[in-house]
Amino acid sequence: MSRFSEALSRGEFVVTGEVAPPVGTDMSSMLESVRALAPHCVALNVTDNQGATLHMASLGASRAVLDVGVEPIFQQTCRDRNRLALQSDLLAATALGLKNVLFITGDDTRHGDHPQSKPVFDLDSSQLIAIAAGMNEGRDMLGRELSGGTDLFIGAGLFPEAEPFEVQLTRAQRKVAAGVRFFQTQAVFDLDKLARATDEMRREGAYVIAGILLLKSPGIVDFINNKLAGLMVPEHIGQRIKTAENHAEEAIAFAREQVEACREICDGVHLMPLGMDAAVGRILGG
Amino acid sequence: MIITKPRDWAKIIANLDEVGAQRVFIMGCGQCATVAKTGGEQEILQAKARLEQGGREVTGWAVGEVACHLGGTKLETRKHQGDLDAADAVLVLTCGAGVQTVADSTPKPVFPGLDSVFLGNVIRHGVFEERCQMCGECVLDQTAGICPVTTCPKGLLNGPCGGMWNGMCEVLTDRECAHVRIQQRLVAQGRGTKEKALEPKDFSKKSKPGSVNMREESRRGKKAGTPDE
Numbered sequence: 001m002s003r004f005s006e007a008l009s010r011g012e013f014v015v016t017g018e019v020a021p022p023v024g025t026d027m028s029s030m031l032e033s034v035r036a037l038a039p040h041c042v043a044l045n046v047t048d049n050q051g052a053t054l055h056m057a058s059l060g061a062s063r064a065v066l067d068v069g070v071e072p073i074f075q076q077t078c079r080d081r082n083r084l085a086l087q088s089d090l091l092a093a094t095a096l097g098l099k100n101v102l103f104i105t106g107d108d109t110r111h112g113d114h115p116q117s118k119p120v121f122d123l124d125s126s127q128l129i130a131i132a133a134g135m136n137e138g139r140d141m142l143g144r145e146l147s148g149g150t151d152l153f154i155g156a157g158l159f160p161e162a163e164p165f166e167v168q169l170t171r172a173q174r175k176v177a178a179g180v181r182f183f184q185t186q187a188v189f190d191l192d193k194l195a196r197a198t199d200e201m202r203r204e205g206a207y208v209i210a211g212i213l214l215l216k217s218p219g220i221v222d223f224i225n226n227k228l229a230g231l232m233v234p235e236h237i238g239q240r241i242k243t244a245e246n247h248a249e250e251a252i253a254f255a256r257e258q259v260e261a262c263r264e265i266c267d268g269v270h271l272m273p274l275g276m277d278a279a280v281g282r283i284l285g286g
Numbered sequence: 287m288i289i290t291k292p293r294d295w296a297k298i299i300a301n302l303d304e305v306g307a308q309r310v311f312i313m314g315c316g317q318c319a320t321v322a323k324t325g326g327e328q329e330i331l332q333a334k335a336r337l338e339q340g341g342r343e344v345t346g347w348a349v350g351e352v353a354c355h356l357g358g359t360k361l362e363t364r365k366h367q368g369d370l371d372a373a374d375a376v377l378v379l380t381c382g383a384g385v386q387t388v389a390d391s392t393p394k395p396v397f398p399g400l401d402s403v404f405l406g407n408v409i410r411h412g413v414f415e416e417r418c419q420m421c422g423e424c425v426l427d428q429t430a431g432i433c434p435v436t437t438c439p440k441g442l443l444n445g446p447c448g449g450m451w452n453g454m455c456e457v458l459t460d461r462e463c464a465h466v467r468i469q470q471r472l473v474a475q476g477r478g479t480k481e482k483a484l485e486p487k488d489f490s491k492k493s494k495p496g497s498v499n500m501r502e503e504s505r506r507g508k509k510a511g512t513p514d515e
Contacts, residue, residue, distance in 0.1 A: 078442075079440075083486065104448065105440060105442065105445075105447040105448060106440075107449070108439055108440055108456070108457045110439075110457065111457070119440065119441075121440045121441050121442060122486070122487075122489070123486050124440075124442040124443055124444045124445065124447075124483075125444075125447075126444040126483035127443070127444065127483060127484075127485070127486045130483065131486075141486070157448045159448050159450075162446075162448075162450050162451055162452075163451075163452050163453065164453055164466060164470075166469075167446060167450075167453075167463075167465065167466050167469050167470075168446070168450075170469060170479045171444070171445065171446060171465075173481065174444065174480075174481065174482065174483045175483075177481055177482060177483075178483055186448060229449045229451065229456040229457070229459055230448060230449035230450060230451045230456050231451075232451070
């Protein structure tokens, strides 16, 4: 059992963070981030070629995080690997001592740094979740017995704010039926919608960890609204950051309010401080 | 129909230069490439004028009835035997299937004049959209007649992905999300929403290269075109 899953099953309000593997082999900057976030987080997500841009594999970088004594959440997207590679990486994950995995579809390659590449999407995340659940029970996707199964706490993405909600809900319910135990959401701005999604998912038997994105500058607000598909900072929140005397301080204060509210709504928060790792303690109310 | 687009002219010229082709025969197609306005008579004449402006000689041209039909294309090449013999190379304004058929019908070097892009629905005159990828195992029975393999840019069988916003697609932001459309149509038809995700696709159904031999099948005593089971 991972420390992360134990904390959730004890009913603790968990905090997770996120690090990006390097674009290269020098892991010093990633590990610096790990050291800054680790005192505040029960586990750290290690992203998988995020934004469809080249980075070190999450599998190897996750192990490097584990090697410095921090529990990683190994991320796997469906974009870059077929079913053979995905399953073999899951076997490797357990062999390397990784205990948590988060499955996501993955951004489309045409928005990344290798738009000429062939997108794989052999499986979608629901299918991959079902396969991973089977591997936890010692069999591959063909039902064949493995010589040693995986032991992974399975998570997936959830987007509480995307409408139509009933479509999101069906999708999330299918993920739970396939074997998901926890959800980490995209950045949350509407807490009522977070509560709506959390209530539904708890009924299904899954934990919900809310994504908290530090809106550290007006530029970030504009970037999200103009460049990131499927994410929108509401006008009143954007204005609050933009009109503040000190943008970063206001962003920290806003994130701190969100975290406080989340304590009453869901099972934890997933912090995305966008490089301002030193602010995490204050976001958490320290 | 097969949708084609004009190939980069500089590539065509480079191809002809590679074999030192001064005299060129041009071949088009009376079917898809004519409808797509990429390889009909009009486009052939434009290509002819362009080659001639560049100092090349066009020995002749033909719009085959169906360029991908081997028998018909062989017949077409025989009809134009003299012009073909006089040419150093053949420029083919058809889909890749047509180019290969022409290449099998003449000993001359054959070059593509178009790029083949997709199997297209004709939405209206001059507007084509891809709705089917010929994946070899139809899922439309379960997806309310909307193909997620083709119309979801990621080809997910189960969706939407995390980028859907207000029912719109993350990748092609001016389009509705295929998975939202599928679910809403299923509900509207009283077919509910399925609790279980669709199973992973069997890509072996579409192993390359595809091949059907109805004559062989009927010789084996099977009714032509019927499935194996």
